Amino acid sequence: MFSAYINKEGRKLKVDINKFINNYKRDGYVAYCNVCNNILNDRAGSSLTTKTHFWHNNNPHCPTVKNFKSRYQNLKFRYYRLEQKQKIVNSVKENLSNIYLECKHLCNNSLYYNEFQNLLKMASDKRVWEYAHLDLKHVPYCLLTLKLKFTNKENKGRSLNMFFSFTNQYISDTLWIDFTAPVELIKFEANTKELLQIIEINDNFLKSDLKNKDNYLKKLSFLLKVIY
Numbered sequence: 050m051f052s053a054y055i056n057k058e059g060r061k062l063k064v065d066i067n068k069f070i071n072n073y074k075r076d077g078y079v080a081y082c083n084v085c086n087n088i089l090n091d092r093a094g095s096s097l098t099t100k101t102h103f104w105h106n107n108n109p110h111c112p113t114v115k116n117f118k119s120r121y122q123n124l125k126f127r128y129y130r131l132e133q134k135q136k137i138v139n140s141v142k143e144n145l146s147n148i149y150l151e152c153k154h155l156c157n158n159s160l161y162y163n164e165f166q167n168l169l170k171m172a173s174d175k176r177v178w179e180y181a182h183l184d185l186k187h188v189p190y191c192l193l194t195l196k197l198k199f200t201n202k203e204n205k206g207r208s209l210n211m212f213f214s215f216t217n218q219y220i221s222d223t224l225w226i227d228f229t230a231p232v233e234l235i236k237f238e239a240n241t242k243e244l245l246q247i248i249e250i251n252d253n254f255l256k257s258d259l260k261n262k263d264n265y266l267k268k269l270s271f272l273l274k275v276i277y
């Protein structure tokens with residue numbers, strides 16, 4: 050990655066790799082990862098196609114690290130609550146249009162129905178509806194973290210490739226997303242792992258008043274069968 054931050058007199062200052070090397074490194078400043086807050090080192094490019102960049106030398110738990118996402122895909126959640134499932138499933142069905150539109154919005158306003166269908170199916174298969182402390186407001190964001198990446202090859206409407214991850218996500222042998230602690234969603238460019246956006250999680254998407262909500266829900270009704 051090419052950007053990081055330094056701690057300058059107690060404040061976070063965003064720096065790119067060139068600025069860091071030319072202005073701060075020699076004064077003893079340390080670069081930190083925007084995502085996991087761990088120390089980053091700078092590494093010279095190994096060939097003409099790889100430029101000098103920041104890297105985590107020894108931290109496999111950062112979502113920006115190669116292979117993080119593929120390992121994440123196979124992990125299981127730690128605490129399931131079967132008794133909350135029906136309530137969540139019902140709320141998801143009732144608010145499906147708002148959930149869809151929030152997911153679409155975050156995918157640079159381009160998400161096909163069949164892509165959304167796959168996310169819902171993955172959530173059902175992975176028992177996301179039973180994740181302890183899962184609230185309806187987490188649902189669109191949780192759905193977006195399930196897919197390895199959203200490419201512009203599969204959806205020409207998207208201008209770039211991206212993937213999503215939560216900020217407070219710890220990896221050991223099981224997946225742990227602590228929904229009781231403040232959670233943010235982070236959006237990355239899928240190839241460079243550059244941080245694109247930090248999304249605050251709240252339920253504003255549920256409040257947006259859809260003019261033709263009933264029509265929308267009818268249009269999405271074919272998706273109800275993959276929410277189980």
Ligand SMILES: [Zn+2]
Pocket residue numbers: 082083084085086087105111112113
């Ligand atoms: Zn990191």
